[in-house]
Amino acid sequence: xxxxxxxxxxxxxxxxxxxxxxxxxxxxxxxxxxxxxxxxxxxxxxxxxxxxxxxxxxxxxxxxxxxxxxxxxxxxxxxxxxxxxxxxxxxxxxxxxxxxxxxxxxxxxxxxxxxxxxxxxxxxxxxxxxxxxxxxxxxxxxxxxxxxxxxxxxxxxxxxxxxxxxxxxxxxxxxxxx
Amino acid sequence: xxxxxxxxxxxxxxxxxxxxxxxxxxxxxxxxxxxxxxxxxxxxxxxxxxxxxxxxxxxxxxxxxxxxxxxxxxxxxxxxxxxxxxxxxxxxxxxxxxxxxxxxxxxxxxxxxxxxxxxxxxxxxxxxxxxxxxxxxxxxxxxxxxxxxxxxxxxxxxxxxxxxxxxxxxxxxxxxxx
DNA sequence: GTAAATCATGTGGTCAGACCACTTGAATGA
DNA sequence: TCATTCAAGTGGTCTGACCACATGATTTAC
Numbered sequence: 415x416x417x418x419x420x421x422x423x424x425x426x427x428x429x430x431x432x433x434x435x436x437x438x439x440x441x442x443x444x445x446x447x448x449x450x451x452x453x454x455x456x457x458x459x460x461x462x463x464x465x466x467x468x469x470x471x472x473x474x475x476x477x478x479x480x481x482x483x484x485x486x487x488x489x490x491x492x493x494x495x496x497x498x499x500x501x502x503x504x505x506x507x508x509x510x511x512x513x514x515x516x517x518x519x520x521x522x523x524x525x526x527x528x529x530x531x532x533x534x535x536x537x538x539x540x541x542x543x544x545x546x547x548x549x550x551x552x553x554x555x556x557x558x559x560x561x562x563x564x565x566x567x568x569x570x571x572x573x574x575x576x577x578x579x580x581x582x583x584x585x586x587x588x589x590x591x592x
Numbered sequence: 593x594x595x596x597x598x599x600x601x602x603x604x605x606x607x608x609x610x611x612x613x614x615x616x617x618x619x620x621x622x623x624x625x626x627x628x629x630x631x632x633x634x635x636x637x638x639x640x641x642x643x644x645x646x647x648x649x650x651x652x653x654x655x656x657x658x659x660x661x662x663x664x665x666x667x668x669x670x671x672x673x674x675x676x677x678x679x680x681x682x683x684x685x686x687x688x689x690x691x692x693x694x695x696x697x698x699x700x701x702x703x704x705x706x707x708x709x710x711x712x713x714x715x716x717x718x719x720x721x722x723x724x725x726x727x728x729x730x731x732x733x734x735x736x737x738x739x740x741x742x743x744x745x746x747x748x749x750x751x752x753x754x755x756x757x758x759x760x761x762x763x764x765x766x767x768x769x770x
Numbered sequence: 771g772t773a774a775a776t777c778a779t780g781t782g783g784t785c786a787g788a789c790c791a792c793t794t795g796a797a798t799g800a
Numbered sequence: 801t802c803a804t805t806c807a808a809g810t811g812g813t814c815t816g817a818c819c820a821c822a823t824g825a826t827t828t829a830c
């Protein structure tokens with residue numbers, strides 16, 4: 415018996431290899447990847463397997479294909495990848511409450527992160543709880559991406575509970591000064 | 593002129609159709625999907641396109657394929673797709689910090705939610721900051737799912753800053769009792 | 771009769787080759 | 801010079817062919 419781990423399927427291997435290739439060849443977002451046929455040759459696998467890998471990556475929003483032109487590495491700096499995680503995660507439970515709470519959690523976290531910065535108060539006041547700005551201020555693009563996704567699902571009801579938020583801010587300050 | 597919307601590629605269409613089929617035929621997690629060849633016939637598209645769709649779904653962790661047996665609908669429990677996306681996230685920037693912070697945000701949020709519950713202290717103590725338990729305690733499955741995903745990325749370094757967490761807990765309590 | 775070996779069938783995994791549709795840019799013509 | 805045409809490259813799709821593997825029925829040996 416022994417694990418006898420069957421080697422990963424070609425298409426999974428292809429995904430890894432393509433990733434490596436991107437790194438090795440220093441392909442940047444927007445750049446063109448080798449053609450499917452060339453990838454097929456370089457990786458010594460059939461074009462169909464290459465395609466299966468590329469299609470999967472495309473579905474993940476990591477690459478973009480343009481017929482007649484080629485395959486391009488996508489710039490996922492602008493939330494392309496997270497929505498997918500979102501759609502996936504949301505698939506079965508659409509509990510609105512959960513989404514709302516989730517949003518609140520992220521916003522609270524945003525404030526908590528900012529609390530560690532010197533001009534915390536000014537930021538809060540200046541931006542008047544505009545989390546688009548505040549999220550940017552944290553410098554954490556992942557946090558912002560996920561927040562954007564959640565906000566999308568939460569809708570723009572934006573019925574902020576300012577009292578609650580102010581409480582949180584107070585609490586954070588205390589925590590910070592302790 | 594005009595959008596001249598190119599119809600979605602077959603494999604994208606296949607994904608939708610397969611998902612509809614799953615719904616229509618009431619295929620539950622664990623059940624077997626029609627074979628690739630049958631899908632090819634029923635959807636009137638080539639097997640390669642069917643495979644591209646299935647491979648993508650597999651990468652997303654929505655289905656599972658077993659050679660010689662068939663393709664099976666998967667339960668969301670195993671978020672097996674995530675490591676892959678992670679590889680790409682990290683490949684780009686050094687976003688590890690972001691992920692780590694993100695995790696902290698979620699855990700803090702978890703505690704904040706629990707803080708509203710009567711037996712807050714007991715729970716914390718009883719579970720000794722085992723967030724698997726604590727996340728469940730919130731009843732917010734969305735929060736937990738995302739946390740699971742993020743935790744996966746964050747790796748098991750698990751170098752928890754307990755002092756920091758304790759501070760947070762204190763802050764939350766204060767906030768709560770204000 | 772029972773247990774083991776064999777075989778047929780069905781399934782995913784992979785490949786190669788063939789077209790098609792589309793884009794681009796060079797070659798050609800007016 | 802500018803418009804047309806054409807060749808080459810690329811993704812999109814299909815088909816048919818194998819292979820590797822799993823399963824269950826069939827056959828065989830005991």
